[in-house]
Amino acid sequence: MKEKIRQINEEIDRLVAENHEHLEQLRIRFLSKKGLIPALFADFRNVAPEQRKEIGQALNSLKQKAAEKIVSLKDHLEQGSTAEASESDLSRPAEEINIGSRHPLSLVRNRIISIFQNIGFNISDGPEMEDDWHNFSALNFPPEHPARDMQDTFFIEKADDYKKQVALRTHTSSVQVRMMETTEPPIRTLSPGRVFRNEAISARSHCIFHQVEGLYVDKSVSFADLKQILYYFAMEMFGEETKIRFRPSYFPFTEPSAEMDISCILCKGEGCNVCKYTGWLEIMGCGMVDPAVLKNCGIDPEVYSGYAFGMGIERIAMMIYSVRDIRYFFENDQRFLKQFTSAY
Ligand code: DAH
Numbered sequence: 001m002k003e004k005i006r007q008i009n010e011e012i013d014r015l016v017a018e019n020h021e022h023l024e025q026l027r028i029r030f031l032s033k034k035g036l037i038p039a040l041f042a043d044f045r046n047v048a049p050e051q052r053k054e055i056g057q058a059l060n061s062l063k064q065k066a067a068e069k070i071v072s073l074k075d076h077l078e079q080g081s082t083a084e085a086s087e088s089d090l091s092r093p094a095e096e097i098n099i100g101s102r103h104p105l106s107l108v109r110n111r112i113i114s115i116f117q118n119i120g121f122n123i124s125d126g127p128e129m130e131d132d133w134h135n136f137s138a139l140n141f142p143p144e145h146p147a148r149d150m151q152d153t154f155f156i157e158k159a160d161d162y163k164k165q166v167a168l169r170t171h172t173s174s175v176q177v178r179m180m181e182t183t184e185p186p187i188r189t190l191s192p193g194r195v196f197r198n199e200a201i202s203a204r205s206h207c208i209f210h211q212v213e214g215l216y217v218d219k220s221v222s223f224a225d226l227k228q229i230l231y232y233f234a235m236e237m238f239g240e241e242t243k244i245r246f247r248p249s250y251f252p253f254t255e256p257s258a259e260m261d262i263s264c265i266l267c268k269g270e271g272c273n274v275c276k277y278t279g280w281l282e283i284m285g286c287g288m289v290d291p292a293v294l295k296n297c298g299i300d301p302e303v304y305s306g307y308a309f310g311m312g313i314e315r316i317a318m319m320i321y322s323v324r325d326i327r328y329f330f331e332n333d334q335r336f337l338k339q340f341t342s343a344y
Helices: 001-014 019-032 038-046 049-079 083-090 104-117 146-150 175-181 224-238 293-294 313-321
Strands: 127-130 155-157 166-168 187-196 208-218 244-251 254-263 279-291 305-312
Touching: 001 049, 001 166, 019 038, 019 049, 038 049, 038 208, 104 155, 104 187, 104 208, 104 313, 127 208, 175 187, 175 293, 175 305, 208 224, 208 313, 224 244, 224 254, 224 279, 244 279, 254 305, 279 293, 279 313, 293 305, 305 313
Parallel strands: none
Antiparallel strands: 127 166, 155 166, 187 208, 208 305, 244 254, 254 279, 279 305
């Protein structure tokens, strides 16, 4: 009997519980009705009377020790780090991992990029802080030209000499200039990026937004090439049945200039409140690069011609996803952001 008590004591000292299930098995082994310790108590009546006092005490303290050990193992399991617990319990269900999602503006931008990459456009970018030359002057905005007022600008450095002014770029057309200055034609480039305008923030406009600029310069590029490429884009982006139309417009850096509309993606041209019952949605500005701009950038307009286009990413994202307020894109509210999985 004494030997058995000693063995069980030792065993209890060494006990470790791997998990709650294992702990329960240990409790049953030592303390349940048919467990080792109650069995010893059952044997107690066979102990010689002169040993009863000593063995009785040893048995009682063994029982107490076993009970305390079970409690302390339980505490340990519960306090132990989750990592420790999950390492040892392979049956534990996996914890849900919260995977982030792409921002809707990134989805739309990436979709636009891949459509143009498929036909040989490369991707370019320039600085968000621009000098006057790249944002305005090279693009044919004369100093007093009203078009400069069209774009209310955030100036970083205001100077008496407008040529020395530095501002946050008001459009990605500035990247056109940088590309033409540094690259020999043929140039076929797409420049996505963030732009800034000093505008009041409302449901329809923001002081920070995103544009994608496209530029193609080569020998004998014509307006027909521009129309065809934009038709391809519209079908890829909005669906094969999409129709396009061009309206004459004005930009200082293109001649001729146009606005391109697509047939309304919601009502397919029937007329609805999104297209204001016109059946058309304005999607981008475009035109043939003005020869003066080519010249400003060191490209001979007698040899080369080009087309350019520019569109707003927020505007397109709002159409595709039926988002009514541009501010949602900048608030980082998870409830909004997690709804978007693809730009199709
Ligand atoms: N830069 C113009 C804007 O911000 C958009 C634009 C119009 C870009 C016509 C172009 C273009 O390249 O050809 O409104």
